[in-house]
Amino acid sequence: MKPSWWDSALRDATWLDRARAMRYSIVLLLVAVAFALSALIVHGRGGMSGPDPFNNDFVSFWSASRLALDGTPELAYVPKAHGAVERLAYGEAAIPYYAFFYPPVFLMICLPLALLPLGASCWLWLLATAAPYLAALWRLLPPSIGWRRVLCFTFPAIGLNAAYGQNGYLSAAVMAAGLMLLRERPLVAGLAFGCLVFKPQLAILLPLALAAGGYWRTFFVTAATAALLMLVSLALFGWQTWEAFFANSALAQRVLTDDLVSSWKMASVYAGVKLLGGGAGLAASAQAIAAAVAAGFVVRVARARPDPLDLGAVLVAATLLTTPFVLVYDLTLLAIPLALLIRSGSTTGFRPYEKIAILAGCVAPMLMLPAGEYLHLPLAPPVVAIVYAVLVRRGLQPAPLSESRPAPLRFLEPRADRGATAAGAV
Template structure:
């Protein structure tokens, strides 16, 4: 009996098609809805992609520096949406140049193309890793997939780039430098994979990544001028102060910092606890590399570490967690019972979906600095990672299947997970 036969839900093509259809329907509805002009007093939802589009529009109008000024960006968002929203812009200038190009298209079309194409890219990378177990990965990541489709965020892009890097890294290809360099759009999410490239001395890949980064930094400088950089640095400093003051929706953040800060403790204490956690995270990743973990486990460890290095991580960034799940799901299913799998799925859904549920449940009149709901994403995610790591140390439950071909064999050559 093969792994595929033992776990029909995780390899169910109908499940894959159902999740894909649901995502496609949401994307189509949102594309039409977002294209509709928002008028004063309209209660229509404003999402993250609106901020992308406003920043891009400012770029087209020659006022790109305004996107990094919180007050001016807020005014521009209100003028565009007709609603009093504040979504500070802190993306590096290369991504600002990208959204400027997107803003040349109508809003609905820009959203549909960006979200649809990045979702396709993400699922393609997951398929290369998980193989027949892709439906199981999509089921585990359902809250994140739906959230990212609804908001039009870039989680599919960053998740796909991390997956692309790890695939090439596992095959010792210099082309791993391409996705590593493109992670300049969100460099704080690339800390773990950059560390792997460094300790493995993948100099060719790092040279390619450096060349891409330099090019990506030069292009917006040529298009927008040198003033883009002081504006960007000032915007980052201003947003850091906002984060310390609790102005951001901490309940949608996945970091240890957000979990501690949302309890009412000071920003200094939260940063200290987070810093200790980030150091421990990096140390554990390096320890796993030093102990020569099997390739799929080291890749999954890098994905897990990526989520807890920066204090500024949101729920849509958890697409990277899906990459880690794709690497270990076949092995995990062989080492756990059905009830355990159900419990892990529930924990995964709670850890990844809490922010989305809290967004709908919160009282819009009561929110603000110090009044956000508790940030309850980091604790269950850490517990999930710990439980999965412990489960992977077990013996394969059915000895007869210990040497069965892996259903995820397209991406990396699998070494058996270590047993206790």
């Protein structure tokens, strides 16, 4: 029986073969390069103020570092003082205020940034954080795919994070490292997961997934690592900095309720409802329902004890549906479940709607900003939900993935194993 149009175009996406995927990846790469060049051209003609080409969020990190290096880290959480340093960095230009909502643990990461001028520091930050992120994607994508090098660089959220000068590379790299280490090195995985305390909204479901899956050693090491990092930041910056951080949380709440950050720049269910015209109450209710459903299926998948990477893919997608405070650059995380879907499908065969979900997930970050700003259409939440649905199905009905798991991180392997691997390669 001849397959229907629906089956061939959407259900099985038979047209989306490796050759087309390669061509589409190249197109995405060219779009990213064109965006970067246009930004540089606009900057060169005076269309953007300041020493960096994108006039972006990074100035918040740099200014927090400047205040900390001057011995007043608590002022990073005082908008008037923090904003004054931002304006000074741009030569007293009239720029918007870029708030610093991160806990003092992240301030430890930012501490050396102001040792360099703003522009140089921004580029070094992006290069230093992009390297582990791209390395993680390299390992997650299957070695059998010759065009994986292109895929690593063409996911649109990579360019968006660079344009904002944000920390999406870092958070995604830390999450990916923990997931890849979860089976073979559960204690080291806990060390990686604990570092997510610098951006706790992205670890909101992590304790639930680890507990439901029985990864108790990882669970306790994660908690201990997070607590240790907070204590180190307390010793380094003092309690007054933590007090200022908590006092500044009211402003962070207003970002959501009062649209201090435009809803079209955000990728959460909460922001999506507001973009469609819903009020704060309706948005909060929709977000709560999405979070409850996402958390419930994370528990179900964890209890089914699939491959840890299958669980990790579900966890990452569920997190993007659970937290209300997720912006476009946080979609760097979405590359993790998409890469794992490609890996699983390439090894065990793609299941219905998985190819089309991968395509939607790859394209959505590129289209969500214009669709949100000009059409008031929230693309990210429904696309993430589609990806999440196919991941849950795969997690509850796992196929053997022994051949599809990434190779262990070699620097963590015992010396004898490394020697055996090298000998075998010869």
